[in-house]
Amino acid sequence: MPQTYNMMFESFSDNSKVWIFSGNKFLNEDQKNDLQASLSQFLPQWSAHGTSLKSDFHVIGDHILVVVADEDVAEASGCSIDSLVRKIKEIGNEIHVDFFNRLLVSIEKEGEWKKVQYHDLSNYLGWSQLSLHITSLKDFRTGFTEVIS
Secondary structure: OOOOOOOOOOOOOOOOEEEEEEOOOOOOHHHHHHHHHHHHHHHHHOEEOOEEOOEEEEEEOOOEEEEEEOOOOOOOOHHHHHHHHHHHHHHHHHHOOOOOOOOEEEEEEOOEEEEEEHHHHHHHOOOEEEOOOOOEHHHHHHOOEEEOO
């Protein structure tokens, strides 16, 4: 059964927007610290049309970055989303991690995470695949992986 993360982002509404970025490799402690420090500086200043966005992030499995913005407080605009993507690319360049390689897939089974090529997924039946299509916190909380069958 896919792992759920319903206790994350407790102060955020189910209507919150979620962005999931999967790194092309597992982060070491220095990379993880740099990522966390950069996002901790960026998110308090992140805004949409001059309105601050209530936002937060978590790193899961040392390679998955989840960013959330509470749409009940203020809606993220196209420009604000673009600035988030630019920031993630900038951080990725600094720590030598590609968060935008969609051919490398994150899979999980019983708490063990692996990175595999998309075309090799059939070799991992019964594992859960990270779904990058989830956009709401409600869906994230109920499970952001799908079993490979």
